[in-house]
Amino acid sequence: MNDTPTPPDAVRPEIRVEGIGVAPGVAVGPAYLFAAGAYQARPEDMSADDVEAELERFERAVARSERELKKIAVVAHQKLGDNSAGIFDAQKLVLRDSQFYDAVVERVREHGSGAGWAVQTVLAEHRRRLEASPNAALRERAADFLDVQNRVLRNLQQGRAVSRIDPNRVVVAENLTAADILLFSRRGVLGVVLDFGGPTSHVSIMARALGVPAVVSLHGLAEHVQPDDVLVVDGFSGTVIVNPDAETLERAERKAARFDAIAADRDSLRDSPSETGDGHRVGLQANVEFREEFPLLHEYGAEGVGLFRTEMLFLTQGRALDEDQQYEVYRDAVVAAAPHAVTFRLLDLGGDKVLPMSRRESNPFLGWRGLRILLDKPDLLRPQLRAVLRAAAAAPHDAPPKVLLPMVSGIEQVRAFRRTFQAVCADLEAEGLPHRAEVPLGIMVEVPSVALQADLFARNVDFFSIGTNDLTQFTLAVDRGNDLVAGLYRELHPAVLGLVAETVRAAKAVGVPVSVCGEVAADPRVTPLLVGLGVDTLSASPAYLTLVKRVVRAFTMDEAEDLARRALRQPDADAVRRLLEYFLACHNRDLAELLGLDEPDGGLARRIADRMADEPVD
Amino acid sequence: MITRQVTVRNKAGVHTRPASMIVREAARFDAEFFIRKDGYEINGKSIIGVMTLAAEQGATLDLLFEGEDEEAAADALEALFERGFGEPI
Numbered sequence: 091m092n093d094t095p096t097p098p099d100a101v102r103p104e105i106r107v108e109g110i111g112v113a114p115g116v117a118v119g120p121a122y123l124f125a126a127g128a129y130q131a132r133p134e135d136m137s138a139d140d141v142e143a144e145l146e147r148f149e150r151a152v153a154r155s156e157r158e159l160k161k162i163a164v165v166a167h168q169k170l171g172d173n174s175a176g177i178f179d180a181q182k183l184v185l186r187d188s189q190f191y192d193a194v195v196e197r198v199r200e201h202g203s204g205a206g207w208a209v210q211t212v213l214a215e216h217r218r219r220l221e222a223s224p225n226a227a228l229r230e231r232a233a234d235f236l237d238v239q240n241r242v243l244r245n246l247q248q249g250r251a252v253s254r255i256d257p258n259r260v261v262v263a264e265n266l267t268a269a270d271i272l273l274f275s276r277r278g279v280l281g282v283v284l285d286f287g288g289p290t291s292h293v294s295i296m297a298r299a300l301g302v303p304a305v306v307s308l309h310g311l312a313e314h315v316q317p318d319d320v321l322v323v324d325g326f327s328g329t330v331i332v333n334p335d336a337e338t339l340e341r342a343e344r345k346a347a348r349f350d351a352i353a354a355d356r357d358s359l360r361d362s363p364s365e366t367g368d369g370h371r372v373g374l375q376a377n378v379e380f381r382e383e384f385p386l387l388h389e390y391g392a393e394g395v396g397l398f399r400t401e402m403l404f405l406t407q408g409r410a411l412d413e414d415q416q417y418e419v420y421r422d423a424v425v426a427a428a429p430h431a432v433t434f435r436l437l438d439l440g441g442d443k444v445l446p447m448s449r450r451e452s453n454p455f456l457g458w459r460g461l462r463i464l465l466d467k468p469d470l471l472r473p474q475l476r477a478v479l480r481a482a483a484a485a486p487h488d489a490p491p492k493v494l495l496p497m498v499s500g501i502e503q504v505r506a507f508r509r510t511f512q513a514v515c516a517d518l519e520a521e522g523l524p525h526r527a528e529v530p531l532g533i534m535v536e537v538p539s540v541a542l543q544a545d546l547f548a549r550n551v552d553f554f555s556i557g558t559n560d561l562t563q564f565t566l567a568v569d570r571g572n573d574l575v576a577g578l579y580r581e582l583h584p585a586v587l588g589l590v591a592e593t594v595r596a597a598k599a600v601g602v603p604v605s606v607c608g609e610v611a612a613d614p615r616v617t618p619l620l621v622g623l624g625v626d627t628l629s630a631s632p633a634y635l636t637l638v639k640r641v642v643r644a645f646t647m648d649e650a651e652d653l654a655r656r657a658l659r660q661p662d663a664d665a666v667r668r669l670l671e672y673f674l675a676c677h678n679r680d681l682a683e684l685l686g687l688d689e690p691d692g693g694l695a696r697r698i699a700d701r702m703a704d705e706p707v708d
Numbered sequence: 709m710i711t712r713q714v715t716v717r718n719k720a721g722v723h724t725r726p727a728s729m730i731v732r733e734a735a736r737f738d739a740e741f742f743i744r745k746d747g748y749e750i751n752g753k754s755i756i757g758v759m760t761l762a763a764e765q766g767a768t769l770d771l772l773f774e775g776e777d778e779e780a781a782a783d784a785l786e787a788l789f790e791r792g793f794g795e796p797i
Contacts, residue, residue, distance in 0.1 A: 176726075177724050179725075184759075187757075231724065234759070
């Protein structure tokens with residue numbers, strides 16, 4: 091028998107995984123495996139004492155779930171009618187049904203299983219039975235059990251020992267809630283790496299707002315990481331490296347240091363004017379969803395809020411807020427942003443958030459969304475409008491809040507909205523409530539029809555806000571959430587840029603300001619292009635504003651306009667991207683390196699400069 | 709133990725809203741309550757049980773009651789079905 095000695099402590103190989111970078115920054119540190127995950131449950135071994143404690147935890151989670159469902163049912167009754175409300179009633183009844191409750195208790199007692207695991211197992215059985223039915227209506231009910239499961243598991247998770255985490259680590263998890271990441275951020279976590287999620291999920295938005303580098307959508311990375319493995323998290327490129335070798339580690343640490351330096355620059359940069367090298371002003375505002383982000387406005391030097399996504403308030407509470415509750419938040423926002431203004435985008439909800447499951451749309455993306463829902467449901471629109479106009483009374487006189495309409499596709503919608511607006515103003519006047527009626531009214535430019543009719547709309551509204559995310563999806567007919575075609579989603583596609591240019595042209599002709607609030611506004615590579623196209627203001631998550639301002643100050647308007655003209659002439663998105671990267675490498679070496687356009691010797695920059703000199707411009 | 713036979717009268721059948729109405733109505737009484745359809749029997753006081761029942765308009769169901777107040781329970785549930793759960797018939 092051959093006794094081959096095993097090499098001592100075999101070095102674990104470097105693994106590189108690509109995900110989606112959702113919050114900027116580079117972090118290097120040991121992993122912390124957050125095994126609990128928001129909605130996962132694993133069986134646990136417990137002592138008898140633990141059993142009783144576990145049953146108590148279960149009862150508390152059920153009671154909390156009951157209260158939540160009761161509240162939701164009330165709102166559903168009012169807003170959506172009895173059928174939808176019936177679903178929440180039924181879910182509430184499930185919680186106390188002996189086939190659920192007693193079954194879970196039995197599992198915890200007899201099998202020593204954790205409450206979460208027991209809940210999952212019991213409901214999975216019921217779900218399986220329904221899913222196997224030939225009857226479509228019954229199959230749909232399986233979703234109700236899943237909802238109950240998620241709710242109870244979520245309530246079980248509260249109070250979990252998240253506080254156990256050590257600072258200066260990179261958290262690795264399947265998924266996290268926004269509350270988790272808030273806690274982690276306070277505990278000094280370096281970065282976050284998740285299997286699930288996308289750029290617009292709640293946790294990504296929070297990570298961005300809090301300045302915690304994050305990469306999501308890694309699909310199973312968590313399994314390959316062991317506690318204390320070293321991780322490099324690149325929130326720009328979306329790359330995660332496990333156990334970097336010496337060279338990789340050195341590069342990563344340099345990048346992290348550079349990012350820290352730029353972030354530290356933040357304070358001095360905050361007070362510098364946001365203007366190009368030749369003094370052309372570029373507005374920089376913040377995209378905001380939550381109260382927690384209000385202090386970031388001043389911290390990052392945002393000139394007000396370019397996009398307040400009001401629907402997030404509803405979505406995180408899991409219910410509609412009434413007028414007074416909304417008024418409180420909007421008033422706080424207006425005060426926090428002073429002396430600048432807040433742009434309130436009215437509820438941009440999809441039908442899936444408002445309709446009961448039995449009425450799911452087959453194509454929600456092209457369906458009942460945004461302004462369409464608001465115009466059909468005055469009981470959603472009016473309270474919000476009233477809340478905004480009342481909050482306007484607290485705004486600085488020369489910076490009234492702005493009202494932004496989501497998902498506009500035709501001029502008749504703007505007209506219908508104005509009628510409601512006038513009626514609401516008349517009501518507030520008659521009731522003698524302090525408010526302000528003269529507020530600018532603008533529209534999201536995200537549906538191509540609006541961009542193509544930009545002249546008409548420019549004459550009928552006070553400002554435009556270009557939603558490049560949806561504009562790209564609609565123009566290229568691509569669902570960015572669809573794995574099969576997500577690669578076709580390119581905001582730099584010349585056709586999309588052309589619509590942006592057209593929108594700006596029409597707006598400038600009548601002096602209507604244009605802002606861009608989609609993700610490209612936060613991408614320092616695209617900044618010169620947007621400025622060159624004539625966009626007046628960029629609105630992005632606060633954490634990105636420092637970088638964007640740095641880029642703005644690094645070029646002149648002439649150069650930007652030249653870049654824009656070239657970009658519009660390119661045949662495809664890749665050509666545009668190369669152009670932008672070259673431009674950035676010329677003008678801001680630090681950032682170029684940070685963004686992965688590594689050319690420490692400046693060779694790339696020189697090649698670019700040469701190339702741009704050669705290209706003719708018509 | 710008494711049995712009543714009922715027909716599902718409303719258009720949408722026993723979907724989630726009627727299901728919760730049935731369970732809530734049955735909870736008002738002490739009597740045990742079972743629903744039988746096509747030889748398949750479920751506990752009518754359990755929402756999970758009723759949710760596994762596929763009863764479309766026109767379906768015939770046997771309602772079984774056992775207990776002190778079985779008569780009152782039977783009357784109440786029968787009336788509920790008779791009304792079509794307050795939905796379009």
